[in-house]
Amino acid sequence: MRLKTAILAGALAGAMLTGLGGFARAAGVTDTEIVLGTHLDLSGPVAAAMPQLRNGMQMRFDEANEAGGINGRKVRLIVEDNGSQPQLAVRAVDKLIRSDGVFAIVNAFGSGTNAAVVKRAVDAGVVYFSPWAAAAVLQKISGRSPLLFTTTADYDTTAKAGLGWMIDENKAKKVGFIFQEGPLGELTKIGVVAALEARGMKLAAEASYKVGDIDFSSQVARMKAADVDVILAATLTRETVGVMSEVKKLGWDSVKVVTTIPGRTIVVAEIGKGAVESLYGIGTWYIWPPGSEPADVKVWQEKYRKLFKIEPDENAFLAYAYTDWFVKFGLQPAGRDLTADKVVKGLQESTYSGSPIFYGPKRFKNNHIDPETVQVSQVKNGVWMPVSGMIDPK
Amino acid sequence: MRFAYDTSYSDAQQLLRYRSQWICYGALAIALIVAPWLLPAYYVGELSYLFIVSIASLALMVLTGFTGQVSLGHAAFMAIGAYTHTLLLDQGIGFIPSILGAATLTGFVGFIIGLPAIRVSGLYLAMVTLAYAMLTEQIIGRWKDVTGGFTGIPVSPPSLFGYDLSSLKGFYFLCLVILVAVLLGLINLMRGRTGRAFIGVRDSEAAAATLGIWVGGYKVLAFVISAFVTGIAGALLAHHLQFLTPDGFSVMLSMELVLMVVIGGLGSLRGAIFGAILIGMLPTLISKIKPLLPTSISSQFGLETFVFGLILALFVMFEPNGLNGRWLKLKILFENFPLYRRNTFRRGKTYMHSERYR
Structure with a gap:
């Protein structure tokens, strides 16, 4: 009898906990914060290239936060390791979605890793922006989900x-x-x-x-x-x-x-x-010979060097540009009442010409970058x- | 201290003999049953994953821990189980026949791979299995019409008797039930005639042969059983991943399984599960403690690899018997407290290497 009561009490407490948990993680957006995630290869074969990606993203989000946040909310970026292994990527994304409750996953790295997780991310209603992976494969796997935006040319x-x-x-x-x-x-x-x-x-x-x-x-x-x-x-x-x-x-x-x-x-x-x-x-993007970069790129490079104490490469600049696109046309226009639908709509209608690295203005056609x-x-x-x-x- | 006082033969056959065991395992069972309602969703998913790797780890324990044969090819068995299960499900075959079919095919492949094990052992067997694992990865990658090549194929969700088991809780219980079934099956197998023969083959082939044990047959049988169970684990892993690519079953996975078995403690099924929990949880653990570290450390790249290596090195240096060895020592310490003898685990007699015949 006492055991029964204990089990009942336990189950009740559990139900309440999960109920509360569900309420608190309204898709990564709170009054003060937007939680975003990414998964990079921090321990696998291409780990050496990853700091540039992380820094590029972090730099853009830090700028947004210093400017008072996006519509009053600070951005918090959670970086997970996928080790270029699908299993690790699955667990990283499970953590991002279920434990951290992220609003979007941006600039995740790797074809195999992204292929393994993109379906579960869009099924969970998470915006999946600019995975560094074979775009056509991801679009196919996700069932052409409107939540997936691919920026790597086919x-x-x-x-x-x-x-x-x-x-x-x-x-x-x-x-x-x-x-x-x-x-x-x-x-x-x-x-x-x-x-x-x-x-x-x-x-x-x-x-x-x-x-x-x-x-x-x-x-x-x-x-x-x-x-x-x-x-x-x-x-x-x-x-x-x-x-x-x-x-x-x-x-x-x-x-x-x-x-x-x-x-x-x-x-x-x-x-x-x-x-x-x-x-x-x-x-599909400019590589400037050293010293002959446009003036605004030079300013950016100087800032990057000061922040991260390493020489920026084009991956850092690209990660920054994609993130800029996401912030300017996805998060900002959606306003205070931030939802995935609004972000998707904003991105689909956007024409991005904010970065000198691209060959001209870029749009999304069927959620894929255009023109290539x-x-x-x-x-x-x-x-x-x-x-x-x-x-x-x- | 406790002394076995049996009043009938069936007393010795019980899995749980003492009231304390009933209470402990009962509590564990209740905890695992209520866990999906008590834990946040993320941990429920992680537990399901741990159940799956535990099954694979148990399978390798039968081969490596009990029969003394090293295999670096278990990722390939998982791959065969996963792909076969997925393809059978796509043919419209039900979940249970499909998973059994996948396991049977994997077991058959295990039989073929096990044949050279009669002739080679130790390092050479490891090389044979490694070569086989690489071969399997290549075949899966190139056989595009069936396996989808390196691009991969999606896995249909599991359903049983019309119930969809793809939900978090459904899949959790599916994995739990299969793990318990596999564990009970292996416990009974290991304490029966077959298991005793395995241990005999492991400790001394010459002695085993003298006692009338068919050494070659049991070595291959160990491969078949191990592959069969690994196939089941592979099929469940397919549902966990939801999307199969050959690079998910690389040599890294085989290595992890070997680590689980060695760190857990060779020759114990409990150790296999301990090892699976530790090795399986390490990446999560590292990503959880990361925010607590100062930024100068936590933003270092390669931290994961470092912590992973450190824990493994410490274990190999300070507890060669693995987690199970440590567990037994702790248990005896608590049972005998305060009368614990410091030298309980010191070996009274050390054998010269030459005294043992392989």
Whole structure:
């Protein structure tokens, strides 16, 4: 009898607790605070690049908070670790949604990790803004949820446009393809095949590698055996350098290597030194040669250096720009009565031209960034220099 | 102190023999049943996850802790269980036949992988299983028509007899019931003829063979049982993840499982669950204590990896018997207090290595 009462009392207390809990976490918005979350790779293979992302976001939110908050509310950003592993990402997002009760998840990093969690986030009514991941995959998984906004240009359309330009420009006869297994490689391949089919060509050779591989001799040897004119490399930073070093080692000067969006970064030009000289890259944002940045970018860089004591790279600037877009057109216009619906509406109707890093103003078309203008650039004397005009993939 | 005073054979067969055990495990059972109503939603989800890794950890304990065979390939067994279950569910097969089918297929793969175990052991067996795990990851990644490739496939929600179990509480109880069933099954298996044979094979193959134990057969059987149970864990993990990609089943997962078994304490099912709780909770724990640390430390990147490594190193150095060893020592200390002898756990006789035949 006493046990029964105890269980009843326990159950009652529990019901009250959960009831209270549910009330308190009205989707991350209180009278004084907006809680936002993100998950980055803090302990995995790309952990070294993450401080820039975190800093870029934090800087924009700190600015908003110093200006008195957004409609009177301070922004609090919670950063979780996903270690580039889907399981960890799932648990991180479960924590963000269930324990912290975030309003939105912004600038989360990784294709595999975002793919694993985007569905549960939008199902929980959380706004999912600007994941750094293969956009087409996420849009498909989320069931084209209006809560998901993707800002990474599609790997297939950009590869198609960039590779097309390379083929026409160099009158290439044979094209080879080196890719990272996973969404990046699979999506890029769609674009490669489309670009070749449009010109009545076929893929001469293809070779893949796994995340974490450091030796690319067999992949490049396969390209050499097929005697290709152009190699498209769907590679990240370290891997891009690896492929280029291998090409240089063979003394193979006639081949043109072109890398896709993730490989076309300042970091590649910096760590690759001589090895990446003459590498081409397909880009969707400006990379300014050091010293020739626009004035407002220089001011921003100075502020960043002072705050975080490190040199900003373009990822920091991009994270800042995406966050700026979210704050200016998502959170601010929604007013004091902040709801996910209002934020979604604000973002869908927005035209963002607030950051000099983008090739012109950007909009959302079906919740995906538009237009996906690309430009091909080349590493000359260790610096990315534009070599093509602006290409619209559409 | 307590002395067993049996008045019939069935006394010795009871799982819970003393009133204190009934009270302790009863309290644990009640706590686990009311937990979903008492705890915030987040922790209910975490508990479900812990139940799933506990099942996998138990499975590996049978193989590594009881039969003495190292496996770095258990992530692959989980992957096969998860993908098979998902694909069977998509064919419109019910939850129970689907999960049993997934486990059976995984068990069959375990049989095939177990065959080389008759010939190789120790480090070489670890290499064979590691190679198999990498192979499985590649096959799943390349077999696009079936597995969705590296892009992955969504998992349909679990439902049983028309009830949707995808809700937080529903899934919690699903995992709990399966964990209890697996645990009871393994406890009975381990104290029966099969389990005794496993332990015999682990401690000395020569001695086991002399006693008439079919060493090769039991080694493969351990693989099959372990793979079967891991397949069940994989199927549940699929529902937890809701979206399957091959990189979710990397070597990291295998390593974590091995750590759970070693940290928990080899040769004890309780240890497997302790290990699963500790290793499974570490990432959450770290992210919880992070806000309490000064910003100069908490904003350091790589903190997770550091704390993870530190705890593991401390355990290996100071408690090689694992969490279960520590638990037994504490229990005896409390039972005998204040008459505890400091040297209770010192070994009276140490064996020369050469005295043992493998």
